[in-house]
Amino acid sequence: MEEIIRIHQLSKHYAGSERYALKDLSLSIKKNEIFGLLGPNGAGKTTLISTLCGMIKPTSGELRFNGLSYRQNRRKIQQQIGIVPQEYALYPTLTAVENLYYFGSLYGLPSSELKRRISDGLHRVGLTDFAKKPIKTFSGGMQRRVNLLAGILHRPSVLFLDEPTVGVDVHSKEVIMALLHELNAQGTTIIYSSHHLNEAQHFCTKIAIIDAGKIVVEGEPQQLIASVNGATTLENVFIHLTGSQLRDYA
Numbered sequence: 001m002e003e004i005i006r007i008h009q010l011s012k013h014y015a016g017s018e019r020y021a022l023k024d025l026s027l028s029i030k031k032n033e034i035f036g037l038l039g040p041n042g043a044g045k046t047t048l049i050s051t052l053c054g055m056i057k058p059t060s061g062e063l064r065f066n067g068l069s070y071r072q073n074r075r076k077i078q079q080q081i082g083i084v085p086q087e088y089a090l091y092p093t094l095t096a097v098e099n100l101y102y103f104g105s106l107y108g109l110p111s112s113e114l115k116r117r118i119s120d121g122l123h124r125v126g127l128t129d130f131a132k133k134p135i136k137t138f139s140g141g142m143q144r145r146v147n148l149l150a151g152i153l154h155r156p157s158v159l160f161l162d163e164p165t166v167g168v169d170v171h172s173k174e175v176i177m178a179l180l181h182e183l184n185a186q187g188t189t190i191i192y193s194s195h196h197l198n199e200a201q202h203f204c205t206k207i208a209i210i211d212a213g214k215i216v217v218e219g220e221p222q223q224l225i226a227s228v229n230g231a232t233t234l235e236n237v238f239i240h241l242t243g244s245q246l247r248d249y250a
């Protein structure tokens with residue numbers, strides 16, 4: 001499979017911090033993978049995703065997207081990226097359509113095409129009847145579905161997801177996961193970060209476990225499970241490799 005993201009010896013040190021958030025991290029992500037970035041609290045997952053989205057600059061190291069260097073092509077790369085953050089990016093007083101129209105227009109989509117995509121998207125996630133209601137009246141599951149649509153209206157080639165199903169009921173979760181599988185089948189590479197190890201085990205085609213800013217292990221979920229004596233789940237592998245010590249940093 002063709003490579004879409006190459007990370008070479010990436011390090012990030014935040015000003016004033018006692019330790020590196022990422023240290024000499026190297027990774028290759030292939031087109032069309034569903035790549036899970038897992039790790040304990042403070043491992044460096046958000047820092048890595050924010051760097052790959054071009055939102056923060058690394059202290060050192062090399063990053064490439066489709067062969068392009070981030071240094072010279074940041075904007076071009078950002079147009080091909082979709083981000084679905086854990087915190088809702090939505091404006092509570094605006095309706096679902098108004099929110100989606102705002103996010104879609106940031107990517108310069110023509111109005112008629114954007115309206116069509118919004119209408120199709122809301123239909124796809126079962127929210128047509130709520131299109132003109134303010135987001136503040138939506139349940140957590142409804143907001144997560146709109147949050148996901150906001151990140152995919154411009155049809156990104158790589159989609160970053162941070163805990164896409166946290167706080168949602170099983171029905172909303174099924175709709176979200178089905179839509180993500182559909183996007184992946186249409187060619188979207190997915191980079192997924194979560195603490196839901198069971199979800200990751202079934203959803204991801206490849207997984208990297210990060211701890212203290214470094215890759216501890218990477219591979220297909222079943223390969224990783226088979227590599228640890230007595231492990232039957234990804235959670236067993238995770239605990240075996242990262243230990244059971246609490247990660248409390250301030």
Ligand SMILES: Nc1ncnc2c1ncn2[C@@H]1O[C@H](COP(=O)(O)OP(=O)(O)OP(=O)(O)O)[C@@H](O)[C@H]1O
Nearest residue numbers: 014017021039040041042043044045046047048249
């Ligand atoms: N803006 C910042 N300034 C200083 N230190 C930061 C900043 N953001 C993150 N860090 C530190 O960098 C390290 C990695 O944090 P990061 O948020 O990337 O981890 P994470 O794996 O996403 O954690 P979590 O699972 O808790 O979201 C932590 O030690 C954190 O305290």
